[in-house]
Amino acid sequence: MSIAYAGQRAGGRSEKTRSCVVGLICNICGRRFAIEETEFACPECGKGLDIEYDYEMAAARLREVPLAERPHNIWRFEELLPIVSRAAQARVGRHAGYTPLIHADRLGAELGLSNLYIKDDSSNRPSFSYKDRVVSMSMARLLELGHSEIGCVSTGNVGTAVAAFAAKAGVKPYVFYPNRLEPTKARVCRALGAEVCQVDGNYDEVNRACRALAEASGLQIANITLRPFYADGAKTMAFEIVEQLDWQSPAHIVTAAAGGTLSSRLHKGLVELERLELAETEQTRIHIAQPSGCNPIASAILAEDAEIRPVTPETAAHSLAIGAPGDGYLVIDAVRKRGGTGGFASDPEIFAGIDLLASTEGILTEPAGGTTVAVLQKLAAAGRFEPDEVVVAVITGNGLKTLEDHPAKPWPSMVRCDSDSMLEVLERMQHGEHHPDD
Numbered sequence: 001m002s003i004a005y006a007g008q009r010a011g012g013r014s015e016k017t018r019s020c021v022v023g024l025i026c027n028i029c030g031r032r033f034a035i036e037e038t039e040f041a042c043p044e045c046g047k048g049l050d051i052e053y054d055y056e057m058a059a060a061r062l063r064e065v066p067l068a069e070r071p072h073n074i075w076r077f078e079e080l081l082p083i084v085s086r087a088a089q090a091r092v093g094r095h096a097g098y099t100p101l102i103h104a105d106r107l108g109a110e111l112g113l114s115n116l117y118i119k120d121d122s123s124n125r126p127s128f129s130y131k132d133r134v135v136s137m138s139m140a141r142l143l144e145l146g147h148s149e150i151g152c153v154s155t156g157n158v159g160t161a162v163a164a165f166a167a168k169a170g171v172k173p174y175v176f177y178p179n180r181l182e183p184t185k186a187r188v189c190r191a192l193g194a195e196v197c198q199v200d201g202n203y204d205e206v207n208r209a210c211r212a213l214a215e216a217s218g219l220q221i222a223n224i225t226l227r228p229f230y231a232d233g234a235k236t237m238a239f240e241i242v243e244q245l246d247w248q249s250p251a252h253i254v255t256a257a258a259g260g261t262l263s264s265r266l267h268k269g270l271v272e273l274e275r276l277e278l279a280e281t282e283q284t285r286i287h288i289a290q291p292s293g294c295n296p297i298a299s300a301i302l303a304e305d306a307e308i309r310p311v312t313p314e315t316a317a318h319s320l321a322i323g324a325p326g327d328g329y330l331v332i333d334a335v336r337k338r339g340g341t342g343g344f345a346s347d348p349e350i351f352a353g354i355d356l357l358a359s360t361e362g363i364l365t366e367p368a369g370g371t372t373v374a375v376l377q378k379l380a381a382a383g384r385f386e387p388d389e390v391v392v393a394v395i396t397g398n399g400l401k402t403l404e405d406h407p408a409k410p411w412p413s414m415v416r417c418d419s420d421s422m423l424e425v426l427e428r429m430q431h432g433e434h435h436p437d438d
């Protein structure tokens with residue numbers, strides 16, 4: 001296989017990353033396309049294109065640089081990422097990824113799991129969600145192509161990631177939001193200097209409109225026209241989880257799904273690790289968590305259906321409100337191959353999941369993470385995990401961006417500023433009898 005170095009300029013080797021990207025491929029019909037191809041979907045099948053690599057070359061290049069010399073960020077295994085320009089990579093920055101994998105001993109004790117871990121992307125940088133991984137790749141590709149403007153369609157977190165990365169890279173961001181999302185996410189985009197446009201439709205409608213907008217305007221859109229690059233950024237989470245477990249792939253991964261990018265690319269990342277003989281990953285099951293009000297992927301898995309039936313979302317988990325998931329068919333395939341399952345949670349269960357994670361592990365997540373915790377809890381109760389199996393729950397977003405959507409926690413009442421009054425309140429609190437609105 002020949003290596004196509006997109007965006008390559010003449011010059012020394014230091015201008016290039018060690019990427020072993022070959023080109024684009026359609027996962028359905030196997031047709032191959034040059035990496036410069038401007039189509040992001042297969043003209044035959046209509047499905048999104050995937051990135052293909054030269055794995056022999058990747059194996060050789062991975063051996064060239066010891067782990068100790070590799071950066072602790074998403075570019076750690078750059079051989080398996082589609083960006084070839086060192087300059088573009090540097091302009092995107094080196095802060096995303098390599099988030100903590102935390103042994104969740106207190107949550108695990110609640111659920112009867114002694115080896116439960118949280119992959120904590122609520123602390124991802126720069127914008128506190130897993131979307132920092134995928135938008136890093138879109139932004140780097142945009143810079144390789146020489147553009148100075150970027151758009152995105154977002155259920156919430158892509159927008160904040162695009163706004164942050166665009167500011168750092170010095171390109172102009174346009175964020176198109178659907179008519180329902182958590183207000184702080186739009187405010188964060190504005191605060192980061194992005195142009196924000198709220199469009200009167202749900203995510204799936206705005207997504208369709210943005211495709212047409214891209215054609216009409218030539219605007220590059222992070223998660224539409226740059227989609228193959230965007231999606232491959234999600235694989236980095238699989239690499240990190242396995243490395244952080246000392247190259248032992250877990251028995252189970254539980255993750256929220258909306259469009260299906262993260263869950264399908266966790267699978268791709270695990271397959272690549274196996275193929276490169278870095279870890280045995282075939283035993284890892286991937287379980288998909290969705291809100292009851294928008295669960296087209298989980299329902300298809302549970303019904304053993306090969307087809308996704310689009311739904312109209314009705315859920316407080318706005319970041320998961322995608323009724324027609326573009327990568328849903330890849331998720332179904334991954335879960336079938338690995339023997340995982342799907343589960344869903346109602347809005348009250350999602351907020352209870354947020355509270356359970358907060359009160360046991362001190363991690364504040366948003367409804368997407370609450371969905372994962374709620375489904376994790378149900379799967380544990382149903383006996384889907386052995387008590388000592390390694391289970392990784394992926395927490396994909398930070399709860400500070402969604403506090404206004406959480407059922408109100410009353411504001412604490414004012415107590416007189418003297419030790420007698422405070423002692424009285426302290427004793428009531430110690431007995432669980434103090435309520436802030438008393």
Ligand SMILES: Cc1ncc(COP(=O)(O)O)c(C=O)c1O
Pocket residue numbers: 129130131155156157158256257258259260261262263319320366368369396397398
């Ligand atoms: C916090 C969070 N978690 C999970 C997801 C779902 O990701 P995907 O669309 O890759 O399935 C999203 C976005 O859609 C998100 O914002």
Ligand SMILES: [Zn+2]
Pocket residue numbers: 026027028029030031042043044045046
């Ligand atoms: Zn095809």
